[in-house]
Amino acid sequence: MTERITIAFEVDGRPREEEIAPSTVLADLLRDRYAMTGVKTSCERGVCGACTTLIDGVPAASCSVFAFSVDGGTVETIAGQGAPGAPGPVQRAFAECGGFQCGYCTPGMIMLATALLRAHPDPDDERIRSWISSNVCRCTGYQMIIDSVRRAAELLREEAR
Ligand code: FES
Ligand code: FES
Structure with a gap:
């Protein structure tokens, strides 16, 4: 058995x-x-x-x-991280900044971003690049993902005020 x-x-x-x-x-x-x-x-x-x-x-x-x-x-x-019709701030940021195309990598990217922004609420682009370098995106060229993480940081800071 x-x-x-x-x-x-x-x-x-x-x-x-x-x-x-x-x-x-x-x-x-x-x-x-x-x-x-x-x-x-x-x-x-x-x-x-x-x-x-x-x-x-x-x-x-x-x-x-x-x-x-x-x-x-x-x-x-x-x-x-959110619910249908009620996305969380990191999800909203990705939607706002076009941080995905096919979306397959997006859940993993959003979880990475969530952990990054807990540890570093105001990361610079170098830190964002370093964190997301563990994950592959075949569509976006990464720049819009970086923009999304930066926007997510803004939204989270606004929420925390
Ligand atoms: S499916 Fe787990 S790292 Fe690729
Ligand atoms: S959006 Fe398609 S793999 Fe990243």
Whole structure:
């Protein structure tokens, strides 16, 4: 019989308990069990960043993380960043600045931006470039993503006032 383990963790603020195979990958757990298809998978080798989520607040390629490793921790995904008709500030900034074309990389970029702006509320372009360099976008040429992150910083600072 295949070994199973039980993990308990939080996804976008919601407690979850799951029985999983030790080899279960976090991205598959999120997508297949919770239908969180906003977590995109592409390379599935930890290279492109499409699947970026925040694990205990830190960006991570969820295609390359075993689900058991988030036991007792928190996972944040694009689904927690806003709701249909009520996008969060980082999502609004990407929409406003045209920070996407096909949109496939966008959830990962938005999660990266979210972590960046928590750590550095007023980043310069060099810092933004450095942070988003872990993720691949095949469409935009990146400049509009950089503009979006800068705008997101403004919106978040306005909200914090
Ligand atoms: S799908 Fe996870 S890094 Fe590419
Ligand atoms: S918008 Fe298409 S991959 Fe980035």
